[in-house]
Amino acid sequence: MEYVIEMLNIRKEFGNFVANDNITLQLRKGEIHALLGENGAGKSTLMNVLFGLYQPEGGEIRVRGKKADITDPNVANKLGIGMVHQHFMLVENFTVTENIILGNEPKKNGSVNVAGAAKKVAELSRQYGLNVDPTAKIEDISVGMQQRVEILKTLYRGADILIFDEPTASLTPQEISELIGIMKKLIAEGKSIILITHKLQEIMDVSDRVTVIRKGKGIGTVETAETNPEQLASMMVGRQVTFKTEKGPAFPKEEVLQIDGLTVEDIRGIAKVKNLSLSIRKGEIVGIAGIDGNGQSELIEAITGLRKVKSGKILISGKDITNRKPREITESGIGHIPQDRHKHGLVLDFPIGHNIGLQTYYRPPYSKGGIMDYSAIEKKAEEIIAQYDVRTQGPHEPARALSGGNQQKAIIGREVERDPDLLIAALPTRGLDVGAIEFIHRRLIEQRDSGKAVLLVSFELDEVMNVSDRIAVIYDGSIIDTVLPAETDEQELGLLMAGHSREAAARQAEEGVSKHVE
Amino acid sequence: MSANMSNRMINLLVPAIAVILGLLVGAIVMLLSGYDPVAGYIALWHGIFGDSYAIGETIRQITPYILAGLAVAFAFRTGLFNIGVEGQLIVGWFASVYVGAAFDLPKFIHLPLAILAGAAAGALWAFLPGLLKAKMKIHEVIVTIMMNYIALHVVNALIKTWSGGGDKTDRILESASLRSEFLSSLTDYSRLHYGILVALLMVVVMWFILEKTTTGFELKAVGFNEHASEYAGMKIGKNIILSMVISGAFAGLAGAMEGLGTFGNMYTRGGFTGIGFDGIAVALLGANTPIGVIFGAVLFGSLKYGSLNMPNAAQIPEEVVQIVIALVIFFVACGYAIRLFLTKISKNKGAK
Numbered sequence: 001m002e003y004v005i006e007m008l009n010i011r012k013e014f015g016n017f018v019a020n021d022n023i024t025l026q027l028r029k030g031e032i033h034a035l036l037g038e039n040g041a042g043k044s045t046l047m048n049v050l051f052g053l054y055q056p057e058g059g060e061i062r063v064r065g066k067k068a069d070i071t072d073p074n075v076a077n078k079l080g081i082g083m084v085h086q087h088f089m090l091v092e093n094f095t096v097t098e099n100i101i102l103g104n105e106p107k108k109n110g111s112v113n114v115a116g117a118a119k120k121v122a123e124l125s126r127q128y129g130l131n132v133d134p135t136a137k138i139e140d141i142s143v144g145m146q147q148r149v150e151i152l153k154t155l156y157r158g159a160d161i162l163i164f165d166e167p168t169a170s171l172t173p174q175e176i177s178e179l180i181g182i183m184k185k186l187i188a189e190g191k192s193i194i195l196i197t198h199k200l201q202e203i204m205d206v207s208d209r210v211t212v213i214r215k216g217k218g219i220g221t222v223e224t225a226e227t228n229p230e231q232l233a234s235m236m237v238g239r240q241v242t243f244k245t246e247k248g249p250a251f252p253k254e255e256v257l258q259i260d261g262l263t264v265e266d267i268r269g270i271a272k273v274k275n276l277s278l279s280i281r282k283g284e285i286v287g288i289a290g291i292d293g294n295g296q297s298e299l300i301e302a303i304t305g306l307r308k309v310k311s312g313k314i315l316i317s318g319k320d321i322t323n324r325k326p327r328e329i330t331e332s333g334i335g336h337i338p339q340d341r342h343k344h345g346l347v348l349d350f351p352i353g354h355n356i357g358l359q360t361y362y363r364p365p366y367s368k369g370g371i372m373d374y375s376a377i378e379k380k381a382e383e384i385i386a387q388y389d390v391r392t393q394g395p396h397e398p399a400r401a402l403s404g405g406n407q408q409k410a411i412i413g414r415e416v417e418r419d420p421d422l423l424i425a426a427l428p429t430r431g432l433d434v435g436a437i438e439f440i441h442r443r444l445i446e447q448r449d450s451g452k453a454v455l456l457v458s459f460e461l462d463e464v465m466n467v468s469d470r471i472a473v474i475y476d477g478s479i480i481d482t483v484l485p486a487e488t489d490e491q492e493l494g495l496l497m498a499g500h501s502r503e504a505a506a507r508q509a510e511e512g513v514s515k516h517v518e
Numbered sequence: 519m520s521a522n523m524s525n526r527m528i529n530l531l532v533p534a535i536a537v538i539l540g541l542l543v544g545a546i547v548m549l550l551s552g553y554d555p556v557a558g559y560i561a562l563w564h565g566i567f568g569d570s571y572a573i574g575e576t577i578r579q580i581t582p583y584i585l586a587g588l589a590v591a592f593a594f595r596t597g598l599f600n601i602g603v604e605g606q607l608i609v610g611w612f613a614s615v616y617v618g619a620a621f622d623l624p625k626f627i628h629l630p631l632a633i634l635a636g637a638a639a640g641a642l643w644a645f646l647p648g649l650l651k652a653k654m655k656i657h658e659v660i661v662t663i664m665m666n667y668i669a670l671h672v673v674n675a676l677i678k679t680w681s682g683g684g685d686k687t688d689r690i691l692e693s694a695s696l697r698s699e700f701l702s703s704l705t706d707y708s709r710l711h712y713g714i715l716v717a718l719l720m721v722v723v724m725w726f727i728l729e730k731t732t733t734g735f736e737l738k739a740v741g742f743n744e745h746a747s748e749y750a751g752m753k754i755g756k757n758i759i760l761s762m763v764i765s766g767a768f769a770g771l772a773g774a775m776e777g778l779g780t781f782g783n784m785y786t787r788g789g790f791t792g793i794g795f796d797g798i799a800v801a802l803l804g805a806n807t808p809i810g811v812i813f814g815a816v817l818f819g820s821l822k823y824g825s826l827n828m829p830n831a832a833q834i835p836e837e838v839v840q841i842v843i844a845l846v847i848f849f850v851a852c853g854y855a856i857r858l859f860l861t862k863i864s865k866n867k868g869a870k
Contacts, residue, residue: 306748306749325751325753326748326750327750327751327752328751336749338749343743343745343746344745344749345749346743346746347742347743347746347747348742349742350738350742358739358746359750359751361732361735362732367732367735370732370733371731371732372731372732372734
């Protein structure tokens with residue numbers, strides 16, 4: 001078997017910490033090879049070693065059978081290795097072509113030959129079916145398109161071994177299926193791909209083989225065709241993982257949240273939430289299902305006081321909190337796991353302990369008479385860190401240094417520990433691995449079982465179906481229907497989310513079946 | 519363990535090497551312009567530490583730098599860039615001199631009142647940019663720069679009006695003075711005054727606000743991440759204004775030290791004092807920490823005062839002296855590059 005890349009027994013240490021311990025990864029020519037591991041398992045470290053950003057302490061790298069000493073990314077580029085980064089490295093107000101040639105500009109008579117480069121970019125785009133306009137500005141194109149620009153960048157530089165680092169993290173489902181098509185096209189054209197991910201379904205859909213690493217150690221390589229998501233998950237996490245969240249029936253009691261005729265506008269004065277009504281009772285989880293951009297963010301911001309309400313009413317346990325200040329609302333018994341944990345959930349430059357105190361610092365025992373008691377905050381933080389399995393060196397570690405899953409666990413711990421009557425969880429598992437997702441789902445259900453109300457907003461149908469007791473479908477700023485998970489399926493939900501009524505959805509489902517047969 | 523040791527070594531070495539490099543390049547500049555660097559640096563040394571008078575004057579010079587540095591550092595730590603320290607200092611100077619001269623009160627009321635007047639004037643001058651930022655998102659850099667010019671010319675006009683067309687204010691009364699017979703006699707009758715104690719007290723105050731109070735917790739949180747702070751129920755606008763007001767109060771105190779301590783009055787000015795602007799560099803050299811500001815201010819204050827001796831004692835023209843001083847500060851500011859270099863050396867040694 002011909003290998004284009006062989007990373008043999010790679011070891012990488014940072015001080016006393018071993019990030020990669022004896023990991024072997026062999027990439028065959030023309031395959032999509034998935035690299036699977038939890039957040040912080042050492043996937044990125046391994047790829048940075050391959051890309052020349054880190055030098056390994058042990059092991060060797062062979063490229064096309066020859067031992068290679070990859071001392072910096074330029075060497076990697078020359079060997080035909082290209083990286084499509086998770087966080088794009090693009091200049092927003094440059095065009096696609098300008099971004100692609102950046103740092104490697106073709107010269108003609110002493111000036112940059114943009115036109116010539118654009119032609120070459122257009123050609124590559126056509127060859128691989130990328131459909132990218134070389135003259136478009138980055139700021140004007142979608143995230144999916146920007147990713148294609150990153151792919152083009154590596155191709156333009158002659159890469160035939162492509163590393164994709166968590167490529168689907170910020171894509172819509174539509175964009176993901178297009179990306180999978182592109183990856184298959186790349187393989188057909190003779191490229192080889194390493195796909196870094198922790199999403200099992202993607203691996204099953206697209207990869208040929210999978211190498212799993214856990215806590216810095218290589219667990220093994222398996223053929224995708226001979227495995228299944230359950231096996232991969234247990235290899236990755238080191239124990240059995242349940243995908244279907246176990247939960248008993250709900251026993252809803254009195255109403256906690258009551259929203260009547262709510263209308264919320266965005267900054268341009270366009271209504272994003274339109275005459276929306278919704279009610280949630282103690283002891284139930286209500287899932288809001290909907291496609292991104294149908295008013296979910298504005299709804300939550302209105303409930304939590306971060307955005308002005310145009311008209312309508314929001315009541316918490318009978319108390320009117322419409323247009324009240326965030327702190328007053330929080331103290332009325334709302335906990336909030338925000339959609340964007342880096343923007344709203346955490347002060348990344350603060351220690352994780354301070355972040356855990358972010359909602360309670362002004363109250364005893366965390367402060368008295370305006371004087372902080374940081375030792376009380378740290379004590380509480382240590383409790384939450386232990387109880388919510390936040391993997392960190394301790395409350396003094398900056399929040400920025402924690403992995404996404406651990407940041408999220410800290411936020412959940414902070415919000416749940418305040419014992420709110422209503423917990424709002426907005427995309428609580430976005431970007432997390434299966435282990436963390438399982439943990440978080442279990443916590444949400446525990447909240448419900450202890451008689452609290454939970455409002456879950458998610459773009460993942462699986463999550464909404466598994467966790468909710470009731471599903472409210474949001475479309476164009478209104479709740480267009482409420483269904484029970486047991487009485488619906490993904491297809492019906494999908495159609496409701498696209499704005500069809502339930503009757504129309506049922507009709508279309510039938511027609512759809514006959515159409516597909518044709 | 520050994521890695522930590524070498525880290526500590528590097529922390530000590532960086533500023534030392536920076537100063538030496540600055541002096542070396544400064545020496546080259548003096549040589550190239552045909553002056554004797556050895557004589558020049560001996561003059562600088564004597565200017566700073568030569569006798570007790572020089573030491574007294576150096577400490578006097580450091581005083582306003584500490585306060586100006588605190589003003590900039592405090593704003594920085596809470597996510598704001600206060601370029602208006604200069605203007606706040608000027609209004610603080612004037613206000614303290616006005617209170618010091620216009621009222622006749624017992625010392626234990628008069629002096630604190632005059633100092634507070636300086637702090638309040640600086641705070642007020644910084645309140646406006648804070649308000650505009652909080653309510654209308656107008657960038658504080660633009661507003662504070664413009665407020666500097668307004669401060670300079672408004673104060674000049676006030677001095678003229680007050681003195682009936684003259685170019686200086688009345689002298690403050692003895693009851694409002696920071697002058698100290700004791701400190702002065704200790705330092706061979708220099709102008710050293712009690713202001714240094716006020717400055718050091720303010721270092722503690724800044725540390726206390728930032729590290730011990732809920733206000734400091736909020737100010738820092740808002741500075742790092744407005745969105746998360748708002749989500750956590752903090753009032754963004756209130757914190758922005760408060761941060762500017764505290765910063766401006768430090769700046770106003772710097773002016774009060776000049777007015778009540780060093781000069782005892784105020785002249786109309788053709789241009790800025792420069793202390794407010796140097797405060798930016800002082801804060802940056804001190805990494806925006808209260809203790810760091812002391813070091814930054816000591817470096818600035820002593821070079822500034824000590825270099826006055828270079829034209830006299832070594833016949834080096836003012837212009838060359840200023841280049842030399844700028845070079846030293848430049849190299850200290852480049853500490854990052856030196857640190858990188860040292861880390862690389864120690865790493866290579868460790869590897870081999």
